Amino acid sequence: MQTKIEKINERSLRLAKELILSGELVAFPTETVYGLGANAFDESAVKKIFAAKGRPNDNPLIAHIARAETADEIARDISADARKIMRELMPGSITVVLYKKDVISDAVTAGLNTVAVRMPLSAEARAFISACGVPVAAPSANLSSRPSPTTYQAVYEDMNGRIPLILAGKKCAVGIESTVLDMTGEPVILRPGIVTSKLIESVLGKKVKILTDPKSKVNSPGVRYKHYAPSCPAVLNNNCDVEKISVFYDKLNSEGKNPVILCSDGFADAFYGKNVYRLGKTEKDAAANFFTALRDCEKKYGYIIEVFCPQTEEGQSLMNRMIKSVGENFI
Ligand code: TXA
Ligand code: MG
Numbered sequence: 243m244q245t246k247i248e249k250i251n252e253r254s255l256r257l258a259k260e261l262i263l264s265g266e267l268v269a270f271p272t273e274t275v276y277g278l279g280a281n282a283f284d285e286s287a288v289k290k291i292f293a294a295k296g297r298p299n300d301n302p303l304i305a306h307i308a309r310a311e312t313a314d315e316i317a318r319d320i321s322a323d324a325r326k327i328m329r330e331l332m333p334g335s336i337t338v339v340l341y342k343k344d345v346i347s348d349a350v351t352a353g354l355n356t357v358a359v360r361m362p363l364s365a366e367a368r369a370f371i372s373a374c375g376v377p378v379a380a381p382s383a384n385l386s387s388r389p390s391p392t393t394y395q396a397v398y399e400d401m402n403g404r405i406p407l408i409l410a411g412k413k414c415a416v417g418i419e420s421t422v423l424d425m426t427g428e429p430v431i432l433r434p435g436i437v438t439s440k441l442i443e444s445v446l447g448k449k450v451k452i453l454t455d456p457k458s459k460v461n462s463p464g465v466r467y468k469h470y471a472p473s474c475p476a477v478l479n480n481n482c483d484v485e486k487i488s489v490f491y492d493k494l495n496s497e498g499k500n501p502v503i504l505c506s507d508g509f510a511d512a513f514y515g516k517n518v519y520r521l522g523k524t525e526k527d528a529a530a531n532f533f534t535a536l537r538d539c540e541k542k543y544g545y546i547i548e549v550f551c552p553q554t555e556e557g558q559s560l561m562n563r564m565i566k567s568v569g570e571n572f573i
Contacts, residue, residue: 245401247394247408250366254409255373261407262287262374267294269383269397271411273364274335274419274435275390275533276397277306277380278405282316288349288379294404296386302352304337304360304420306378308371313359316346316377323446324425330445333361333368335416336437339424350379356426366411382419383408389470389536389567392417396537417530418563423450434559436529470567472536476546478568480561484512487549490573491516500544504535509549517543521550525557532560536567547573 248254250271258268262279265287269278278295280287282305292299305316310328313320317340320328327338342357351357362368371378382390385400394410401408421435423442429450431439442450479487487503491513494501502517503509506528510518519535521528528550539546548568552561 243403243406245398245403245405245408247398247410250369250409250411254407255369258370258407258409259373259375262376262378265290266407267291267405268370269394269401269405269408270367270370270378270380271364271394271409271414272306272362272367273414274362274416275392275414276383276394277367277378278383278397278401279306279370279374279378279380281374282350282377282379283345283347285347285349288347291379291381292349294401295381295384297381298386299349300352301381302354302358303350303379303381304358305346305350306367306371306380307359307361308368310361312377313340316343316357317341317359318343321425323429326445327423327425327429327442328361331437331441333363334437335363335420335435336360336442337420337422339422339426339432341426346377356424358422360420364411364414366409370409387469387471389472389533390419392530392533396534399537413530413534415530417532417534418560421559434555434562436526436556436559438555438559440555470533470536470563471569472540472546472567474540474544474546475571476536476548476568477571477573478548478550478564479573480551480564482509482549482551484509486573487547488513488516491547494545494547501547502539502543502545503547503549504539505549525552525554525560529556529560532563 337360383397391397392414421437422433424430431452504519
């Protein structure tokens with residue numbers, strides 16, 4: 243299959259709509275990461291997503307909507323608290339898990355009785371979803387287990403030949419996936435993101451739980467799988483121990499492994515003379531650049547040493563992705 247890359251305009255949105263309504267897949271930008279979309283009402287289209295990504299089919303997808311009213315077409319028994327979250331934080335980088343209506347097929351929800359609903363902040367994303375006129379089921383547009391794509395070029399790397407169309411929009415401003423918040427009972431954050439527990443608590447006026455043990459019962463199935471792995475080995479140092487990192491780097495270097503240190507700008511000087519990839523000044527910059535950094539580094543270097551010591555909740559959310567990207571290998 244030939245994969246077209248089209249800038250977002252009236253013509254390409256018309257093409258995207260035709261493809262989605264005829265059961266094909268279209269990749270599209272959001273403010274978090276690029277998504278790989280199918281008509282959420284079309285079971286056989288949704289199945290193509292799992293095939294294109296090599297995604298395990300017990301990992302459910304998010305239904306993307308462009309208007310708040312659409313939530314009531316796909317979800318039922320929406321609690322007052324869930325409504326508050328949707329009113330105050332949508333559109334935004336948050337996904338809310340609700341009880342599903344029958345119109346949403348088991349292929350989208352992996353057989354669960356709940357559906358994850360998200361209205362992206364990105365105007366490009368909403369233009370695409372509106373043009374389709376149906377909710378769009380979409381995971382991130384990477385091959386399963388690879389870093390999420392935050393540019394259309396990264397989507398092309400993974401999806402060339404597998405899908406007919408990539409809508410080429412901006413580089414994703416947030417850079418890590420949405421916060422997933424289960425609102426079917428007491429609020430639980432299943433996946434941390436840039437929409438923090440503090441913000442959610444300020445909207446609800448109560449505490450929210452954060453799922454810490456991925457093997458525990460209330461499960462976001464996605465947290466079980468291998469994630470975000472670059473094609474070369476990678477390790478993480480999360481106490482910013484410059485001495486230890488330097489020794490580790492020098493050893494790899496002497497073995498000809500061509501290492502690189504991935505760190506915030508503030509640390510770059512501490513590794514003067516070594517290969518360093520800067521993630522930016524702030525923790526938000528680091529989140530925005532992280533997945534692109536992994537894809538850049540795997541092409542140029544042979545071993546990635548991630549260095550990060552989060553100071554904020556947004557930083558903690560990035561740390562969650564970093565830990566997965568190294569398969570929990572710390573130094
Ligand atoms: O920012 C994002 O959320 C991006 C963009 C494209 O919107 N999408 C994304 O999709 O990250 P994906 O498939 O990579 O991650 C979806 C997460 C997975 O961890 C999945 O297990 C969880 O949401 N999820 C989906 N439906 C669920 C449900 N009914 N109950 C619990 N977790 C669910
Ligand atoms: Mg993903």
